Amino acid sequence: MLKGEAANVTNLTASRCDVLIIGGGVSGTLAALASARNRADTILVEKGPFLGGIGCSGLFQYICGLYLNGDAAPAGTINGGIVREITGCLHRLSPHKTVKKIGQVYVLPYNREDLRSVFDSLCKQEETLSLLNNAAAVNVDKESGKIVRVRINHQGTLNNIAPKILIDCSGSGVVSVLAGADFALSPPEKIQLAGYTIRFKGMKDPDETLSIKIPYYLSEAIREKMLPEYMRFSTFSLGDDDDEGYCKLSVSGPDSDERERMAGECSRVLHGYLAGRLPSFRGSYIAETSSGVMDREGRRICGEYTLTEEDVLNAGKFHDSVAKNSWPIEIWDKSKGTVYKYLTAGEYYEIPFRCLKAKGIANLLCAGRCISVTREALGSTRVMGACMSLGEGAGLAAAHYAKNGNYPFT
Ligand SMILES: Cc1cc2nc3c(=O)[nH]c(=O)nc-3n(C[C@H](O)[C@H](O)[C@H](O)COP(=O)(O)OP(=O)(O)OC[C@H]3O[C@@H](n4cnc5c(N)ncnc54)[C@H](O)[C@@H]3O)c2cc1C
Known part of the structure; x- marks a missing residue:
C-alpha cells in the first residue's frame, strides 16, 4: 500500500x-x-x-x-x-x-x-x-x-x-x-429542504440586523415572483471578515441538473435584488458558492x-x-x-x-x-x-x- x-x-x-x-x-x-x-x-x-x-x-x-x-x-x-x-x-x-x-x-x-x-x-x-x-x-x-x-x-x-x-x-x-x-x-412532499450556500464579499459594514432584513427582502422577491416560494426559508449569517456574509438558500426538488441550474440562477437574482435595496450589498459580489445543492435528507x-x-x-x-x-x-x-x-x-x-x-x-x-x-x-x-x-x-x-x-x- x-x-x-x-x-x-x-x-x-x-x-x-x-x-x-x-x-x-x-x-x-x-x-x-x-x-x-x-x-x-x-x-x-x-x-x-x-x-x-x-x-x-x-x-x-x-x-x-x-x-x-x-x-x-x-x-x-x-x-x-x-x-x-x-x-x-x-x-x-x-x-x-x-x-x-x-x-x-x-x-x-x-x-x-x-x-x-x-x-x-x-x-x-x-x-x-x-x-x-x-x-x-x-x-x-x-x-x-x-x-x-x-x-x-x-x-x-x-x-x-x-x-x-x-x-x-x-x-x-x-x-x-x-x-x-x-x-x-x-416521499417527495416530505423530503426536507436541501441547501445551497452563497458567500458574499465586498459588503459594506454588514451587521446582525441583516439576518432579519434579508428574510424580509427574500419574501418581497418571492411575492414579486422573482424567486420560488420554497426559498423563503433561507437564512443569512455574517462571515469572519468584515466584508463577508453567507446565505444558505433553501432549495427543493429532486437531485437533478435543473435543480443545480435553478440554485445558481436564483443566487444571482437574489444578489441583484439585495444589491439594489440594501446599502451593505452595494459593491458586493458572490465570491463562492457551495459545490452544488446539498441534501439534508x-x-x-x-x-x-x-x-x-x-x-x-x-x-x-x-x-x-x-x-x-x-x-x-x-x-x-x-x-x-x-x-x-x-x-x-x-x-x-x-x-x-x-x-x-x-x-x-x-x-x-x-x-x-x-x-x-x-x-x-x-x-x-x-x-x-x-x-x-x-x-x-x-x-x-x-x-x-x-x-x-x-x-x-x-
Ligand atoms: C444545507 C446543509 C447545511 C448543513 N449545515 C451544517 C452545519 O452548519 N453544521 C454541521 O455540523 N452540519 C451541517 N450539515 C450536516 C452535515 O454537514 C452533513 O450531514 C455531514 O457533513 C455528512 O457527512 P458524511 O460524511 O455522512 O457525508 P458527506 O459529507 O456527504 O461525504 C460523502 C462523501 O462521499 C463521496 N462519495 C459519494 N459517492 C461516492 C462514490 N460512489 N464513490 C466514492 N466517493 C463517493 C462524496 O464525494 C463525499 O465526499 C448541513 C447539511 C446540509 C445539507
Whole structure:
C-alpha cells in the first residue's frame, strides 16, 4: 500500500484490503483513521479531489453536535477519541475559534481549510491507510450474502478491490444500494429542504440586523415572483471578515441538473435584488458558492435497529452505543420552515452500533448521514460532530471484524 497518497492504479486491479471505505466526508475520514489505527489494511476511496465532503465544500461555518447542550459551557466534546483530537488540532490552527452558544446549543466555529488540512495530515501519518481521490465506487459484487468485490472507477480506469469489510460513508448510501441493501426514503412532499450556500464579499459594514432584513427582502422577491416560494426559508449569517456574509438558500426538488441550474440562477437574482435595496450589498459580489445543492435528507439504509424520534428526545441509552449526541431534532420542512425539538438541557442520547450494521449483508457497515434512523431522528444525527463519531465507531468495528470475523458490540 502506498503511504498517504493515491494508490498505484495498476496495482489496484486485484487489490485486497481489510477495510474499504467509500466516501471521504467527515464520517469516512474518521472511519479510515480509526480502522488504520487499529492496524487494519485500509483503503479510503473519495469521488472528489479532497477530504471533508460537504463539511468542506458546503461552506458551513459551525461544527454542530460536538457538545452537550446544557446550561454550563461545555468543558470538552461529548465524545472522546479522534473527534476530540480533531477539535484540538482545529484549536491549535485557529485559536480564536472557540465554542459558541447560539440559542440553546453549543457549536464550534471552524475554518474549512483547517479541517481539510487536519484530515490530510492525520491520514498521511497512517502507514496502513491508502487514500484514493478522484475515484468512485460504481459496482458491488456479492457472494453468499457477503460483499466480495467493489469496482472503482479511477479517472476512467476500472479496478476491483476485494475487501473483508466495506463501510458506506457516501452520504447518500449509494454503495449499500449497489450491494442490494434495503433503504428508506421519505416521499417527495416530505423530503426536507436541501441547501445551497452563497458567500458574499465586498459588503459594506454588514451587521446582525441583516439576518432579519434579508428574510424580509427574500419574501418581497418571492411575492414579486422573482424567486420560488420554497426559498423563503433561507437564512443569512455574517462571515469572519468584515466584508463577508453567507446565505444558505433553501432549495427543493429532486437531485437533478435543473435543480443545480435553478440554485445558481436564483443566487444571482437574489444578489441583484439585495444589491439594489440594501446599502451593505452595494459593491458586493458572490465570491463562492457551495459545490452544488446539498441534501439534508436522502436514503437511510435499513439496519438492525432504526433510531427514532422517541429515542432522541427521551435520551435513549444502548448497550452497543457508538456515539453520544445532544443536538436537537432539526427539521427543514417545506411548508413550515425549520422546526426544532430539543432534548432536556444537559441530556444526551446514544446511537447504537446496530444502526450502522446493514440488515442482511454480513460485511457492510454505514456511517454518517445514511445510517438507519427515521426521518425525524436524522434531523439530529446528521450534524458533523455526530457523523464523525459514527465514522470512528464504524472504523473500529470494521478493523475488529477484519481481524476476528465478528463485531465487538454484541
Ligand atoms: C444545507 C446543509 C447545511 C448543513 N449545515 C451544517 C452545519 O452548519 N453544521 C454541521 O455540523 N452540519 C451541517 N450539515 C450536516 C452535515 O454537514 C452533513 O450531514 C455531514 O457533513 C455528512 O457527512 P458524511 O460524511 O455522512 O457525508 P458527506 O459529507 O456527504 O461525504 C460523502 C462523501 O462521499 C463521496 N462519495 C459519494 N459517492 C461516492 C462514490 N460512489 N464513490 C466514492 N466517493 C463517493 C462524496 O464525494 C463525499 O465526499 C448541513 C447539511 C446540509 C445539507
